[in-house]
Amino acid sequence: MSTIEPLETKATAAAGLSVADQADVGRFWRDLRASVGSAVVGGEPALRLLAVAMLADGHALIEDVPGVGKTLLARAFARSLGLSFNRVQGTPDLLPTDVTGSSILEAGRLRFVPGPVFANVLLVDEINRATPRTQSALLEAMQERQVSIEGETRPLPAPFLVVATQNPVELEGTFSLPEAQLDRFLVRVTMGYPEREDERLIAHRYRGGTEPLERIEPIVDRDTLLALQRTASEIVVSEAVEGYMVDLVRATRQHADLRLGASPRTSVAIFRSSQAWAALAGRGFVLPDDVAAVVHPVMGHRLLLDVDRQLRGATIERVLTEVLGSVPVPVPVPVPKPER
Amino acid sequence: MTRAGLAFGVALVVAGVGLAAPGLVLIGLLDLFAVGVTELWSRFGLRDLHYERKIGRERAVWGDEVPLDIAVWNDKPLPIAWLSIDDYATQGAVVREEPLVRGERPGFTILRSRWTVGWYERVVRHLTIVADHRGVYSFGPVRVTVADLFGHGAATREHQDRGPYVVRPRSLPVRLASRQHAPAGYLRARQSLFEAPALFAGVRPYQAGDPMRRVHWRATARTGVTVSKRFDPSRALEVLVALDVQTLPGPHWTLQFDEELVEGLMVAAASLARHALAEGASCGLAAAAFNRTLDRFAIVPPRAGRDQLASIADMLARLSETPSAPFERLLARLPQTISAGTTVLVLTARDPEPYIAALARLDRSGYHVQLVALGPAADSVVARARAVGLTATIGSLTPDWRTSDALVLAS
């Protein structure tokens, strides 16, 4: 436990954000952690990133090997938020209309049947198994937060979060998401294999035939969630920290191992994610540490390695670690206040 | 040796005093001094002595120079006047500043370095590994020997500290003499195996060669223009580079090879794989060559993704210059490994006669076979392949695989 945190919570009001608001987000995170933790063992880092995606009004891509609990985490998360939830399984025969919805002829009239995308939380399992056309339709909906069907534009509900899962060990019959479209996702989450003790607990959870998800009750309602999103968007970001974010993004454009560095859209993503990260920590302002914490999940899938460098062992993780280690953290000298 | 020296010295001193021979006393005392020095280094020399080896990166491409830092830290007040470190390296490793000497262990050479290290001193030497030959290499184990400056009191210690590095072949851009010579991805399969009939995706203008059942009659009647149905692909394009490692005629077990041709084939294979993956295809590799595993065949299944090129390049680095089995046996095994409709790019530098029948069989089974020939016999290879109805292209690396800037495909 850092010695800094007690002082932060005792701080006087930061600009435009009350202590109560900070406490709400902090409490939300604690409750969410407890709720999801009752069903999912050891997934706290991934859960935190899902919460960041929700608070920052973005989407999340969970990429990991089969069997580590990607779907379980997404479902537990959605259930804890008490929002409408739909699930779509990515298959090669999934049509765009299977996702967005279509009109059917009923009693001589066309009736629109909304697709699963019309939910607050949409879980798309194995998105890389869907065809490119279906992927495009989904990604477009994620970006626009609306769908256009037969000339009519229909807005998607708010909040709207898409959690997609993808298997990085891509076997035959898959269509990997184009790198250029990956930045539709605010964060890319990996879960990794659990620790030994956690794995034992996982097996224990299924004792007695009970489904872990059944224990989860919603901890928040839709209006509260929207308020939390507003709170997160008002988290203070000083000029020094803003400059730090921009410096990090710009540093990727000069890195020799990258064919394509991060775009200005990434700066926005870092900005929003850092705010959400700080809010979850119960703080009313963003620290450089918050920025550093979100760099890997936010930037990792937006960079393209140079193939020749990749053949020489370069990896995105190493590049980002080098960038974090080389860009100076701003510690500006305070301007002395004039004597009253 | 120390005990004998000690006894000798003591005996000399005693004899010198007893026999009134001052020279014996002198020699005895000097001998005892030498024994003391020897004992000091042999007992304490290796204590708190650390050796560290850091290879700049574990992956390199042919022609690269990889930094190699070796450091010695003497964390004690006793200076090390003479320190010898033998770092065993697999045969073929090249360090620019230090010629590796032949070791007593077969298959290993030694990076031998000699040092003087002061008290509490840390010395780092910056060397350079020259990746001048494709392969998998490693450094280690390490044998550390300390002695006084007169060569006495040697103490030796060995520890297993391995540092691998892989030298991958170059991969070059693929330049097409004309679109017709493009490797898989551009040429339409003779059978529409890439498209899933259930995934109707619209219509397109009729093209000569479209079967009648593909014509969309209703749309044709409505529009007055003949149109064919279009389907979404059932999966992404899959390509397998099948590498014929054998470069000289004769039985595969003769273990003779043309090194220039072999390395040219490796570069071509890496280049084709890189091109296919960049075009969005799933790509794999197959070769009948030894690959440091028990399997006679080296197979990397076709996949897309960021790490696939690295996997293929690693496999190419491990491949031997001589075949492990007849190439036709590998071709016969491919249907067990790849899905129907996969494009098989056969890369060869010799007369395909021994395996042309297997190629034709593969082609008839629904795999799109395309042959890319390298080397001085490329023309005849292409002619032979075309004679049996296979698609064939000449590939060239000009002036050679070391300095060429592209793999050029032409007729």
Added chain:
Amino acid sequence: MRWSWRADLLPVALDGLFEGSLVGVAYLAVASRSASPNVPLSLIEFYLVAGAGVVWARLRPRGAPRAPWIAAFALLAGSLGWLADPAARAALTAHGDPLGALGLHTEGWLLGVAAIRGAVHEEASDEIETSTRAFAYAFPVLAVSWLLCLGSAGPFVGPALIGSAICVGAGLLAIGHARLLELELLGSDTQGGRTWPMLATGVVVVVAAVAIPTALLTGTSTRDVASAVGGPVGGAIGALFTPLGGLLASLGSGLGRLLGLLPLPSLPGLNLGGSGSGSTRESGGGNASGAPGTSAVGQSGGSTPLLLVVLVVVVILVVVAVVLRALLRRFVRPRRAVPDATRPREERHREIHGPRFTFHLGLPAIRSLVARRRPPASAAEAYVALLDELADRGEFARRPAETPKSHTERAGNSGLPRLPLGLLAADYQLAIYGRTDISDRETARALGRWRRLRQVVRDLRRRESQP
């Protein structure tokens, strides 16, 4: 490759001294057992011939067979050694009795053995192995030589003692020098070339520290010791630079006489063996240098305080070593067999975790004296001021890419008080990143933390500057 005094001539000199001493002491042992009181040859001749043997072997033309080449020189040297005895010369020339002459001064043929021994060091590249192998039997050969002379009344002890000391010292230096040269050729930095003078000084001091008291305890006088040390060296140099050689020889003799004149309480020398009295050398003949008192065991001089003598000799040795070192550093460059472009780049630095032997005076850094900033007035200023204070403290300084939080963690792990540093960093973050006004009470507390941390850092600095 450029010719180098140290790399090309010094090994020859060391090999000559070693092999020459080895054979020379054996010669003295054999000669002392003969009926004749005369010892025609001195150690200096053996040094010169052994050194010449090294050079002769290295000058062998490519294609010339080795054995005849070496044998010819050995035969010549042996003949000269044999004919160094006036009696043998007379028997051969005056009396015309070659067979009779052959029976005289047969030990003189050992000069040819010295030539052969020198020729063993033909290959400079094999010098380490050759010297190490030769040194392995130096002790037994010397021991046998001494045993051979037990009870002999001949003039053996003094010169043989010096010869034995020179043999061991030169042998050690030859091996050490060869190994150092190899290290340099392989690219190791031998402390900027300082290792060789240190090695030479160390060997000379140790050998002298053992040899000189032994010599004195046996009754070999200081004048004899000084003459014996200065004499052969002077004689060797005098062969090339006669005036300097003569000066050195005179210096050696003069030192002995000076010490004998000092009005100091005398201690009787402990006579352990036949130290010999009087010069046993005939001047002229085989004396190559012509310098007086070369390799001779002179009269037993007056005894002098042992400690003073040892001290004087050690001082002379140290002075010689320092002068040699200065000359080496100024005029001699280590030869580079490997082009600079392919030599490995080497970095050295010292990391002392054990005893410290620093003599820092703990003066305050000039920067802090000159650049007096105004004291901080706010919590944020206090934090920045603390970072400035830590900037020159390697393990505590904040790295450019380190956040205040991570810096606090690392500095805390390195020993800085974590809590006050963390609270000070938190105040800074609130003020700067959070744009929050810090209350006056909190500001006062922050300034207090700053003062305490500053004191901790200064205390650490003071502790480290103390030996």
